[in-house]
Amino acid sequence: QGKFTLLRDTRTDGSFLVHHFLSFYLRAGCKVCFVALLQSFSHYNIVAQKLGVSLTAAKERGQLVFFEGLKSCLDLLFGEEEEQSEQPSPLQFISESTSDLKALFDFVRMSLTPSGSDSWKGPMLLVDDLSVLLSLGTTPVAVLDFIHYCRVVVCSQLKGNIVVLVHSNEDSEDEENELVVNSLCHHSDLILWVEGLATGFCKDVHGEIKIIKRLSLELTGEQDHVQIYQYKIQDKNVTFFARGLSAAVL
Amino acid sequence: LVFTEEDKYGLYSNLLFKYFLAEGVLCGHDLFVASAKEHPDNILKELPAPLLDDTYRNGLGEEAAVKSEDFQDSMKIAWRYQNLPKMEASPTTSTKFGHYYDVSKTMSPELFESIKWHSFFLPEELSLQPQMKTCNMNSAYARLLQSIQRIIYQERFDGSDPQKKQKNILRIGIQSLGSMLWGDDICSSDTPEDTHSLTKFLYVLRGLLRKSLSACIITVPAHLIQNKAIMERVTNLSDTVVGLESFIGSERETNPLYKDYHGLVHVHQIPRLNSLICDVSDTKDLAFRLKRKLFTIERLHLPPDLSDTVSRASKQDLAESAKLLSSGCGAMAIGKKHLDF
Numbered sequence A: 001q002g003k004f005t006l007l008r009d010t011r012t013d014g015s016f017l018v019h020h021f022l023s024f025y026l027r028a029g030c031k032v033c034f035v036a037l038l039q040s041f042s043h044y045n046i047v048a049q050k051l052g053v054s055l056t057a058a059k060e061r062g063q064l065v066f067f068e069g070l071k072s073c074l075d076l077l078f079g080e081e082e083e084q085s086e087q088p089s090p091l092q093f094i095s096e097s098t099s100d101l102k103a104l105f106d107f108v109r110m111s112l113t114p115s116g117s118d119s120w121k122g123p124m125l126l127v128d129d130l131s132v133l134l135s136l137g138t139t140p141v142a143v144l145d146f147i148h149y150c151r152v153v154v155c156s157q158l159k160g161n162i163v164v165l166v167h168s169n170e171d172s173e174d175e176e177n178e179l180v181v182n183s184l185c186h187h188s189d190l191i192l193w194v195e196g197l198a199t200g201f202c203k204d205v206h207g208e209i210k211i212i213k214r215l216s217l218e219l220t221g222e223q224d225h226v227q228i229y230q231y232k233i234q235d236k237n238v239t240f241f242a243r244g245l246s247a248a249v250l
Numbered sequence B: 001l002v003f004t005e006e007d008k009y010g011l012y013s014n015l016l017f018k019y020f021l022a023e024g025v026l027c028g029h030d031l032f033v034a035s036a037k038e039h040p041d042n043i044l045k046e047l048p049a050p051l052l053d054d055t056y057r058n059g060l061g062e063e064a065a066v067k068s069e070d071f072q073d074s075m076k077i078a079w080r081y082q083n084l085p086k087m088e089a090s091p092t093t094s095t096k097f098g099h100y101y102d103v104s105k106t107m108s109p110e111l112f113e114s115i116k117w118h119s120f121f122l123p124e125e126l127s128l129q130p131q132m133k134t135c136n137m138n139s140a141y142a143r144l145l146q147s148i149q150r151i152i153y154q155e156r157f158d159g160s161d162p163q164k165k166q167k168n169i170l171r172i173g174i175q176s177l178g179s180m181l182w183g184d185d186i187c188s189s190d191t192p193e194d195t196h197s198l199t200k201f202l203y204v205l206r207g208l209l210r211k212s213l214s215a216c217i218i219t220v221p222a223h224l225i226q227n228k229a230i231m232e233r234v235t236n237l238s239d240t241v242v243g244l245e246s247f248i249g250s251e252r253e254t255n256p257l258y259k260d261y262h263g264l265v266h267v268h269q270i271p272r273l274n275s276l277i278c279d280v281s282d283t284k285d286l287a288f289r290l291k292r293k294l295f296t297i298e299r300l301h302l303p304p305d306l307s308d309t310v311s312r313a314s315k316q317d318l319a320e321s322a323k324l325l326s327s328g329c330g331a332m333a334i335g336k337k338h339l340d341f
Helices: A015-027 A041-050 A055-060 A069-078 A081-086 A102-112 A131-135 A140-157 A175-187 B011-027 B040-045 B055-069 B079-088 B122-128 B139-154 B197-211 B228-237 B315-324 B329-337
Strands: A004-010 A030-036 A064-068 A121-128 A161-167 A190-195 A207-213 A225-233 A238-241 B002-005 B030-035 B048-050 B101-106 B117-121 B170-174 B214-220 B240-246 B263-269 B286-290 B295-299
Touching: A004 A015, A004 A175, A015 A030, A015 A041, A015 A055, A015 A121, A015 A161, A030 A041, A030 A102, A041 A055, A041 A064, A055 A064, A064 A069, A064 A102, A069 B139, A069 B197, A102 A121, A102 A140, A121 A140, A131 A140, A131 A175, A131 B197, A131 B228, A140 A161, A140 A175, A161 A175, A175 B228, B117 B139, B139 B170, B139 B197, B197 B214, B197 B228
Parallel strands: A004 A161, A004 A190, A030 A064, A030 A121, A121 A161, B002 B214, B002 B240, B030 B117, B030 B170, B170 B214
Antiparallel strands: A190 A207, A207 A225, A225 A238, B048 B101, B240 B263, B263 B286, B286 B295
């Protein structure tokens, strides 16, 4: 409850974790607000079906609030004037000169605040992915503020969880992104860091995942607990194994 | 969204660009060509001619297959990477994807007659249209987006007209985006005025592509972009990223390792759409060569080392290529010899 999980990927694509968390929380019966900035709804729907969850059904029964960033952006730029004046678009920072994400935060807050008829267990916010916001013209401070506000509402007030995906690279020259990622790392309760293999591409081992439990945040004097596994992604599943023990090697 | 990093002199990326458009003509897709430096009419006049006579017949077959795939509103991408096996096998195999082209001839105008094509030539557009809502984006990009969106809407590529039986695909080609001709200074200065125009443009374009039956190739002079952060962001926003590195003018031209080839193809990213996994091939080392008639992309392999001496001419390059090659065992063995002092 009230946990902030950071998904971080380097040199590879960590979106399989996003799919996992999405279906995981939906199956657990939580109310999910999914801010999908990079892919369309049908993409997530198709993968979720392979994992055994139907996003359209979840949307219909009100369990899933799906914000499709690409579509919203198009509506903002090419939409008719009358539609826009009704409700401010969550992405209005793109067209306005302000770079704060207040509208997006309001959207999240409104979707996760429980209404009387809701019977879901705990709210949950999932963001894929945060690095895109920087590409669209916000400042790192605005992104961090947005996350902070979300944490206050979702984690503290509503006792829900947040899972956020960011991209990062070693020797990255994107300083703004590194700033956001480092700052979020410091504040996360759990970090799942997915990396491509340092030795290059391999068919049987798609990458390495580091699971860091930030026990040092709990002020009990313990160090962070780090576990490292390697993984291989298959069509409907991801298999994890200890380093060097992939099925191809054994 | 296929993002191609241009090679230094733009020769080969232009070729790839034309291939994409030529494929569209043969498959009966509609075309949208945008450029700031060359008039699209001229670009279209220079498309390579198809190689075999029966390719046109095959093209009709491809068209039917492609239409059924794209029934959902998802886009069609990753063409060049899928083309790879086709290039290696001989042209007579039964699994054909796409067509072969003869680079020395241009496409005859009759093939164009059946398709509809739209063009966007920046110097013309600047004088015509009034300003639109630019959203802090470079106005050239904004106009291009406006134009693309208009075509998608008018020609019903976005599935908004359920009556239309024949669904077709729009192939969009944008040449040399980000260069100074588009009014963007990311290629000329280290701290450009507006770092977000290109990325915003790509995001909106991605939205348009996802919403409609279209595929897009963009070529960008990546070697000129000083600010690497922009390239990283752009990579995240694209589905497929391919870089072309030609050997012209670089030290690799005289390297015996690469004597059969004209350049390397770096596949930086392949799409992972509608699935947890992506279509990963065995090797990631690809090189291209331009023969008189044919442009081929092949796996990079070393010719056998028949020299008397233990080491090859350039040790450093060899060590580098030994790192690159994942499937060439010959190179690995030779590379290790340097470690025996």
